[in-house]
Structures are given as structure tokens and as C-alpha cells.
Amino acid sequence: MKKTAKLLSLAVALFAGLSGTAQAEGFKVGADVVSSYVWRGINLDDSAAIQPTLSYTFAGSGIVVGAWGSYALSENATSLTPPHSKYRYQEVDLYATVPVGPFSLTLTDYYAPDTTLNPSPRTFDFSKDSFNVIEASVSYAKDNFGLLAAINIAGAEENGAKNAKYCEASYKFYNKDGYTAKGVVGLGDEDFYGDKEGNNIALVNTGISVSKDRYTASYVYNPDTEKSTLVFMASF
Numbered sequence: 001m002k003k004t005a006k007l008l009s010l011a012v013a014l015f016a017g018l019s020g021t022a023q024a025e026g027f028k029v030g031a032d033v034v035s036s037y038v039w040r041g042i043n044l045d046d047s048a049a050i051q052p053t054l055s056y057t058f059a060g061s062g063i064v065v066g067a068w069g070s071y072a073l074s075e076n077a078t079s080l081t082p083p084h085s086k087y088r089y090q091e092v093d094l095y096a097t098v099p100v101g102p103f104s105l106t107l108t109d110y111y112a113p114d115t116t117l118n119p120s121p122r123t124f125d126f127s128k129d130s131f132n133v134i135e136a137s138v139s140y141a142k143d144n145f146g147l148l149a150a151i152n153i154a155g156a157e158e159n160g161a162k163n164a165k166y167c168e169a170s171y172k173f174y175n176k177d178g179y180t181a182k183g184v185v186g187l188g189d190e191d192f193y194g195d196k197e198g199n200n201i202a203l204v205n206t207g208i209s210v211s212k213d214r215y216t217a218s219y220v221y222n223p224d225t226e227k228s229t230l231v232f233m234a235s236f
Contacts, residue, residue: 025059035232041205041222045089047072064097079116087116108135128157144172160191181210194224
């Protein structure tokens with residue numbers, strides 16, 4: 001499931017944006033270009049990628065519904081089935097977020113199919129051997145501090161995806177001369193977010209992101225896999 005899990009930019013940066021931050025009503029479109037796709041400490045794909053987003057915010061309630069995607073520019077992903085051929089990683093996620101005071105409740109459908117399969121995996125297949133994962137999460141944001149807790153509740157169950165849990169704390173500690181910097185620490189089931197067997201909760205995501213204008217550079221280290229990545233992102 002590590003090859004079929006997404007998202008949600010910089011995978012880390014995009015979904016942190018759902019942490020209860022108020023948005024103007026109506027449609028919003030945008031896109032990020034990233035040097036590689038890292039999400040919650042997992043390097044999902046080494047290829048540079050375009051990550052478009054589309055959302056709509058309802059007036060009055062602040063409820064947001066949207067879609068987010070990631071499309072690799074080169075064939076770096078590897079099929080899960082023999083002959084394990086290369087393909088371009090792609091992902092399409094749907095989400096709905098409901099603000100409740102300083103909290104945000106989000107339901108996300110992550111869909112990242114193995115495109116080498118024939119016939120192609122169905123988009124809205126939520127069986128245990130599918131390529132969809134349904135996640136419920138709650139986030140909290142106040143001033144420069146943020147919290148996130150998430151759990152997989154339906155869909156794919158392979159490679160530790162069933163009931164996988166993740167929690168994260170973030171803190172923006174720098175804001176000067178147009179630069180902002182944020183630190184992140186995340187815990188998760190190591191058989192889904194790490195590379196070890198079992199249901200143990202481990203430290204799987206640590207890092208720092210520095211932004212200026214539309215550009216962000218993030219250093220991410222996963223203590224469970226003992227791997228690090230430096231990601232560049234430009235937002236439009």
C-alpha cells in the first residue's frame with residue numbers, strides 16, 4: 001500500500017493546509033510542482049511531479065469539498081505485480097472538510113492505482129484489495145501551532161493500510177523578512193508509514209520546511225526507515 005498511498009504534497013504541506021484555516025467562499029484552483037513526492041515521511045515517488053488542486057468552499061458553513069492529484073513526470077514507480085515494470089505514478093484524492101471551531105474534520109479518499117494492471121483498477125472500488133483508502137482525520141490550529149490525528153477506516157488493507165494511524169504536531173517558529181519556517185514531528189504505524197513489520201507506533205516523520213513567496217524547501221527524515229529527502233516545491 002506504500003506504493004498505492006498518496007497524499008495529501010509536498011504532500012505534508014498540502015494537507016497541513018487543511019488544519020482549520022478559513023478559506024474564502026467559492027472555487028479555488030491551483031497547482032504545485034515538486035521535485036519528488038514525499039508524504040508523512042514516506043517517499044512515494046522519486047520523480048518530479050505536478051500536483052493540481054480544485055476545491056469549493058460553501059458560504060456560511062465553511063465546508064470545503066475538493067480534489068487533489070499528483071502526476072509524475074517520469075517512470076519511477078514500480079508495479080506491485082510481476083514483471084514489476086516501471087510506470088508513472090499518479091494519484092487522485094477526494095476530500096471533504098467540516099470546520100468546528102478551531103478544529104477541522106476531514107474525510108479523504110486516497111486513490112493511487114497501479115496503472116500497469118489490465119484491466120485498470122476501478123476508481124470507486126473500496127474493497128480490501130483495491131487501490132482506495134478512506135481516512136478520517138481531525139486537525140487543530142491555533143496561532144503557530146497545529147495538530148493532526150488520522151486513521152484509515154475503509155478500503156485497501158494490504159501492507160499495513162488497515163486501520164493505520166498517524167498523528168502529527170507542527171509549529172511555525174520563524175517569520176521574518178518574507179521567510180517562514182515550520183517544524184513537524186509525526187508518529188504512525190511503522191508497517192504502513194515505516195518499513196518494519198507489526199502494529200507498533202513509531203516516529204516516522206520529522207522535518208523542517210522553509211517558505212518564501214510561492215517557493216518551499218523541506219528537509220524530511222523518517223527515523224523508522226532511516227531515510228531522508230530534500231524536497232523543493234513551487235506553488236501556483
